[in-house]
């Protein structure tokens with residue numbers, strides 16, 4: 546069989562960012578509003594610093610305002626909550642992103658709950674999770690699942706009804722919202738996790754397989770149904786062949802999977818760039834809603850399906 550189509554998330558994300566840039570320019574022209582995202586980073590985690598820098602770069606490139614808050618690792622929880630209160634009240638800030646993971650002494654759920662839902666650019670607030678789960682309009686959809694869905698639709702078309710989807714991983718930020726989106730698209734959805742019995746067999750049934758486990762190359766080629774669409778969310782840094790060097794791999798053994806799947810996202814260059822592009826989209830959408838302007842179609846769940 547021919548090798549799988551490689552889904553070019555980097556290229557799709559570049560196109561999406563260009564559409565967001567157009568939307569930003571239009572909102573400025575029509576309402577005099579420049580979308581702004583506040584990015585809060587607590588501590589010095591090197592991976593988080595890399596992600597935060599690429600988010601800030603994307604904001605500036607798209608004509609949006611970036612408000613950076615880099616705070617010490619020992620910041621008191623009460624001070625972080627007070628910072629969020631200030632950002633909630635600031636009319637120039639349309640979106641707020643608190644980079645995860647937070648240091649252990651801070652209660653993540655308490656912090657996420659403090660962000661007003663309309664400014665929750667990540668879509669992690671319980672109100673947005675609840676709107677998504679109940680299929681209501683106006684939910685801000687988490688960036689990684691939204692980006693993954695856009696890639697699935699670009700590969701398979703809008704009509705996903707009846708397809709068997711397997712979501713591997715049940716985190717609040719990836720697995721659960723991914724399953725909600727696929728369910729709304731009329732897929733038959735299975736969620737798998739560390740307690741799943743016979744994971745390879747569950748995976749082999751899937752027409753659409755989304756892997757978000759954080760285990761390097763765990764999903765093998767013989768776990769994949771011939772012709773399936775494979776979305777690899779995993780970002781794992783492992784030792785490279787060259788001593789002292791590292792490289793990124795996904796949760797899927799790409800070299801094996803590419804021989805079986807119908808289409809597959811690479812790591813890097815797959816879901817990662819879509820996450821950042823969707824964050825830009827969510828920020829634009831939040832600014833549009835605040836200004837009473839029409840919201841870009843791709844950001845709405847209903848419109849996205």
Ligand SMILES: NC(=O)C1=CN([C@@H]2O[C@H](COP(=O)(O)OP(=O)(O)OC[C@H]3O[C@@H](n4cnc5c(N)ncnc54)[C@H](OP(=O)(O)O)[C@@H]3O)[C@@H](O)[C@H]2O)C=CC1
Pocket residue numbers: 689713714715716717718719720737738739740744757758759760778779780781816817818820
């Ligand atoms: N590309 C991108 O933009 C993004 C990438 N990521 C990456 O995606 C991956 C997942 O992230 P996230 O959802 O936050 O991860 P979490 O660690 O929060 O969740 C991992 C999930 O995988 C399950 N799991 C772990 N080990 C196994 C196993 N051996 N067999 C079956 N299931 C297992 C866990 O099951 P259980 O619940 O039973 O413990 C859990 O549900 C990571 O590699 C992360 O770096 C994350 C966000 C964005």
Ligand SMILES: Nc1nc(=O)c2c([nH]1)NC[C@@H]1CN(c3ccc(C(=O)N[C@@H](CCC(=O)O)C(=O)O)cc3)C=[N+]21
Pocket residue numbers: 595596599642643644645646667688689780793812813814815816817818820821
């Ligand atoms: N509040 C919050 N929101 C997040 O969305 C969030 C977070 N916290 N914490 C960490 C995870 C991880 N994440 C990624 C974003 C982009 C890439 C990305 O662009 N990856 C590139 C490669 C980057 C590299 O080379 O390191 C790629 O896959 O091509 C990866 C991972 C967002 N996350």
